[in-house]
Amino acid sequence: MRISALFAAAAVLVLAAPAVAQDLAAGAAQARDRALADPTAWAIAESLTTEVGPRMTGSPAMELGRDWAVAKFRELGFTNVRVESFTTPAWFRGPESAEVVGPVPQKLHILGLGNSASTPKGGLTAEIALFTSWQAFLDQPEGSLKGKIAVVTQRMPKNQDGSGYGFVNAQRTLGPREAAKRGAVGYLVRSLSTDDTRLPHTGNAQAAGIPAAALSTPDAELLERLVARGKPVRVKLDMQSTSNPKAKAYNIVGEIRGTERPDEVIVIGGHLDSWDPGTGAVDDAAGIAITTAAAKLVGAMGAPKRTLRVVMWGSEEQGGSSGAYLAANRAEVPKMVVAGESDSGAGRVFAVALPAGSRAHPAMKAFEAALVPLNVVVSREPPRFGGADIAGITSAGAPFVDFSQDMSRYFDLHHAADDTLDKIDPAELSQNVAVWASFLYTVANSDIDFRAFPKEAK
Amino acid sequence: MRISALFAAAAVLVLAAPAVAQDLAAGAAQARDRALADPTAWAIAESLTTEVGPRMTGSPAMELGRDWAVAKFRELGFTNVRVESFTTPAWFRGPESAEVVGPVPQKLHILGLGNSASTPKGGLTAEIALFTSWQAFLDQPEGSLKGKIAVVTQRMPKNQDGSGYGFVNAQRTLGPREAAKRGAVGYLVRSLSTDDTRLPHTGNAQAAGIPAAALSTPDAELLERLVARGKPVRVKLDMQSTSNPKAKAYNIVGEIRGTERPDEVIVIGGHLDSWDPGTGAVDDAAGIAITTAAAKLVGAMGAPKRTLRVVMWGSEEQGGSSGAYLAANRAEVPKMVVAGESDSGAGRVFAVALPAGSRAHPAMKAFEAALVPLNVVVSREPPRFGGADIAGITSAGAPFVDFSQDMSRYFDLHHAADDTLDKIDPAELSQNVAVWASFLYTVANSDIDFRAFPKEAK
Numbered sequence: 001m002r003i004s005a006l007f008a009a010a011a012v013l014v015l016a017a018p019a020v021a022q023d024l025a026a027g028a029a030q031a032r033d034r035a036l037a038d039p040t041a042w043a044i045a046e047s048l049t050t051e052v053g054p055r056m057t058g059s060p061a062m063e064l065g066r067d068w069a070v071a072k073f074r075e076l077g078f079t080n081v082r083v084e085s086f087t088t089p090a091w092f093r094g095p096e097s098a099e100v101v102g103p104v105p106q107k108l109h110i111l112g113l114g115n116s117a118s119t120p121k122g123g124l125t126a127e128i129a130l131f132t133s134w135q136a137f138l139d140q141p142e143g144s145l146k147g148k149i150a151v152v153t154q155r156m157p158k159n160q161d162g163s164g165y166g167f168v169n170a171q172r173t174l175g176p177r178e179a180a181k182r183g184a185v186g187y188l189v190r191s192l193s194t195d196d197t198r199l200p201h202t203g204n205a206q207a208a209g210i211p212a213a214a215l216s217t218p219d220a221e222l223l224e225r226l227v228a229r230g231k232p233v234r235v236k237l238d239m240q241s242t243s244n245p246k247a248k249a250y251n252i253v254g255e256i257r258g259t260e261r262p263d264e265v266i267v268i269g270g271h272l273d274s275w276d277p278g279t280g281a282v283d284d285a286a287g288i289a290i291t292t293a294a295a296k297l298v299g300a301m302g303a304p305k306r307t308l309r310v311v312m313w314g315s316e317e318q319g320g321s322s323g324a325y326l327a328a329n330r331a332e333v334p335k336m337v338v339a340g341e342s343d344s345g346a347g348r349v350f351a352v353a354l355p356a357g358s359r360a361h362p363a364m365k366a367f368e369a370a371l372v373p374l375n376v377v378v379s380r381e382p383p384r385f386g387g388a389d390i391a392g393i394t395s396a397g398a399p400f401v402d403f404s405q406d407m408s409r410y411f412d413l414h415h416a417a418d419d420t421l422d423k424i425d426p427a428e429l430s431q432n433v434a435v436w437a438s439f440l441y442t443v444a445n446s447d448i449d450f451r452a453f454p455k456e457a458k
Numbered sequence: 459m460r461i462s463a464l465f466a467a468a469a470v471l472v473l474a475a476p477a478v479a480q481d482l483a484a485g486a487a488q489a490r491d492r493a494l495a496d497p498t499a500w501a502i503a504e505s506l507t508t509e510v511g512p513r514m515t516g517s518p519a520m521e522l523g524r525d526w527a528v529a530k531f532r533e534l535g536f537t538n539v540r541v542e543s544f545t546t547p548a549w550f551r552g553p554e555s556a557e558v559v560g561p562v563p564q565k566l567h568i569l570g571l572g573n574s575a576s577t578p579k580g581g582l583t584a585e586i587a588l589f590t591s592w593q594a595f596l597d598q599p600e601g602s603l604k605g606k607i608a609v610v611t612q613r614m615p616k617n618q619d620g621s622g623y624g625f626v627n628a629q630r631t632l633g634p635r636e637a638a639k640r641g642a643v644g645y646l647v648r649s650l651s652t653d654d655t656r657l658p659h660t661g662n663a664q665a666a667g668i669p670a671a672a673l674s675t676p677d678a679e680l681l682e683r684l685v686a687r688g689k690p691v692r693v694k695l696d697m698q699s700t701s702n703p704k705a706k707a708y709n710i711v712g713e714i715r716g717t718e719r720p721d722e723v724i725v726i727g728g729h730l731d732s733w734d735p736g737t738g739a740v741d742d743a744a745g746i747a748i749t750t751a752a753a754k755l756v757g758a759m760g761a762p763k764r765t766l767r768v769v770m771w772g773s774e775e776q777g778g779s780s781g782a783y784l785a786a787n788r789a790e791v792p793k794m795v796v797a798g799e800s801d802s803g804a805g806r807v808f809a810v811a812l813p814a815g816s817r818a819h820p821a822m823k824a825f826e827a828a829l830v831p832l833n834v835v836v837s838r839e840p841p842r843f844g845g846a847d848i849a850g851i852t853s854a855g856a857p858f859v860d861f862s863q864d865m866s867r868y869f870d871l872h873h874a875a876d877d878t879l880d881k882i883d884p885a886e887l888s889q890n891v892a893v894w895a896s897f898l899y900t901v902a903n904s905d906i907d908f909r910a911f912p913k914e915a916k
Binding site: 054 | 508509519522565656657679687
């Protein structure tokens with residue numbers, strides 16, 4: 001076993017370090033190795049996707065999800081299990097269809113975007129104005145797309161670090177509004193997808209008062225080919241949806257209380273809500289599973305000195321849980337040791353970004369040593385963004401980490417019907433748990449203060 | 459260019475052969491090299507999938523397809539273009555949905571199978587009886603599944619030669635009838651798919667008087683996990699369909715007439731009809747494109763001695779075109795030189811099977827020499843099955859060939875919404891055209907008689 005051999009080598013190096021550091025290094029390594037053999041994360045993801053399924057904010061399934069979360073925390077031995085309720089706007093998909101009606105009838109595979117308006121009953125039919133580049137679309141003057149359905153088909157790059165999503169994200173989130181500004185009566189965007197399946201990928205967009213949907217990639221390419229023939233292409237959209245400006249939502253919390261300094265809290269988690277077409281497996285049953293399993297495992301190694309808190313945030317996709325979490329916990333932010341979020345799927349971690357200046361601290365040295373057999377490196381840069389659900393508390397001053405996962409396949413699945421359990425590799429999931437468990441062990445059992453380091457140091 | 463270098467080497471070897479063989483070898487090589495640079499096949503597949511789309515037997519789209527075929531043959535310079543009409547039973551999909559209603563509500567992604575019955579209006583709800591093996595299902599006694607929806611989830615193996623399909627095909631084609639025998643009120647089968655997308659794969663089944671559908675692979679696995687929990691799993695099916703016992707269908711024919719022996723006919727083609735969820739790209743716009751482009755190319759090299767006939771068969775998926783073609787052309791079978799069908803997608807050819815004993819004939823030696831740079835070998839076995847649409851004429855005595863394509867990805871796409879143009883690799887498509895063009899050249903410009911060889915010889 002290559003991993004064991006490398007671990008042995010790391011253990012030898014640690015022998016020269018002081019006693020506390022030795023304990024941390026041994027504990028981090030033990031947490032890692034236990035995690036690699038622990039089926040808990042897989043069982044959590046399996047349970048959530050099978051017994052609850054998709055979980056839209058404000059839906060009956062989310063009520064079921066909330067109850068699942070409370071029961072799962074209790075079953076795994078977490079304490080102080082509680083539900084922090086809030087309200088947030090929520091959008092709900094209704095019946096949707098789209099088709100080319102001329103020059104030749106062809107069905108289109110679409111998914112409405114969050115905040116899409118409904119079409120008139122019976123649908124709307126209009127000629128399309130298609131742009132293969134986002135910039136070419138933005139270059140159109142106001143009013144120039146009057147009566148048209150605007151279509152943007154720029155492709156999404158596939159990158160290991162998932163950065164392609166950032167490049168094209170505006171096409172979905174801002175596209176409907178930009179289309180409406182230019183007079184369009186509807187908006188279709190090529191799915192933000194790196195796969196070639198005929199399944200569209202949904203996601204949120206700013207409300208724009210017009211119907212807006214994602215096309216599957218083959219359908220976007222079909223429209224490009226039809227337009228290339230030079231004749232007007234007419235599309236019929238029929239989309240019905242509803243919304244609730246004050247939907248009930250929930251952040252669900254479970255803790256493993258610290259023995260020495262219980263008021264010093266490490267906040268980690270993933271988001272419980274999901275889009276509706278899949279079963280929210282990689283987005284984000286995986287993150288729920290990884291962080292919950294890691295905290296449970298560290299707790300099982302002996303009560304930690306500081307408190308480990310796992311939060312299952314309740315409205316990441318349509319927004320709300322980050323602000324609600326900050327509002328409910330603002331007074332506690334100064335005592336939050338560090339925050340971290342797992343919301344990049346189930347691919348293996350390849351790098352961790354630690355708060356500036358912390359790398360040389362014995363706790364982080366112990367963590368770094370434990371990472372070597374996992375083929376994970378410590379990034380030379382500090383984290384820039386820890387995750388959407390911790391954005392509230394980190395903007396209020398909570399230190400944070402960011403663990404980079406291999407997202408090569410993530411955007412094949414993200415927000416699509418393909419986001420199902422079978423896409424999670426149990427070994428890669430365990431590797432994530434190993435990284436988080438090692439990290440939690442060293443932070444919860446040391447006195448590291450991430451606020452104490454000079455910002456410029458590396 | 460590796461191909462050119464190898465061709466040069468092959469050309470040198472041919473110099474030692476008699477003059478006719480030399481001409482055949484040079485012609486076969488020339489046909490191959492022209493094909494590799496010829497965009498005609500891609501243009502045909504692009505046109506059919508874009509301008510016609512899916513083409514179910516008996517549908518309005520098939521009328522459009524028929525007109526497309528006639529126009530395309532004429533545009534490409536084929537003569538004797540004609541439509542051979544016939545009638546055949548056809549099934550038409552209506553609205554379909556399926557969901558788990560207990561123990562937890564979850565949507566299921568299904569596609570009804572050809573010849574499926576409709577459910578009662580408003581649907582039917584029943585407990586499922588799930589079998590992870592086809593044999594375990596068959597082992598159930600008659601009447602034992604009374605009132606249940608039978609579910610079979612055995613997986614399909616992925617093989618380069620596509621042979622996995624044969625192993626599991628009965629689950630789809632015979633499953634509904636076997637379920638009805640045992641008293642089931644419905645039948646669900648894991649899609650005959652080698653992919654993990656949430657798109658189900660349809661296909662024909664024997665009529666059984668009960669509703670029958672294919673589940674996407676993630677949905678089949680979801681049902682397995684729910685059943686594993688030990689509580690009854692109830693599913694609601696709502697499927698409406700119609701059928702026409704005498705739907706109009708068409709085999710469309712185009713020819714390049716031979717100059718010396720025009721009554722000696724080489725019959726090749728693919729099928730024009732397709733299932734409805736995709737746009738019938740790999741199944742079988744590819745076959746139409748490959749054979750049409752190959753015949754056109756050989757015709758463009760100078761009129762061949764024998765007649766090249768391309769048939770776009772009009773009802774392969776639901777059956778009928780093979781028998782209709784035989785009935786309309788029976789008298790001519792004794793003069794058919796050879797028949798071949800391209801209906802295995804657009805993956806590259808890796809082997810060709812030639813009629814027993816023919817390999818040593820100068821025409822086939824010329825063909826084999828042309829194949830070397832394409833990395834195609836001549837099979838040691840004669841062809842066992844040439845294709846569903848030529849089964850009529852081959853059973854009546856027409857010699858036939860079988861070209862084996864790499865089908866590794868074919869059953870990811872087959873009969874699913876994913877069967878779209880973007881799945882065809884233009885270079886692999888051209889490699890197919892090169893194989894067919896080389897073959898057609900040697901047969902059409904020689905006197906080879908595939909009936910003349912002793913059956914036992916290799």
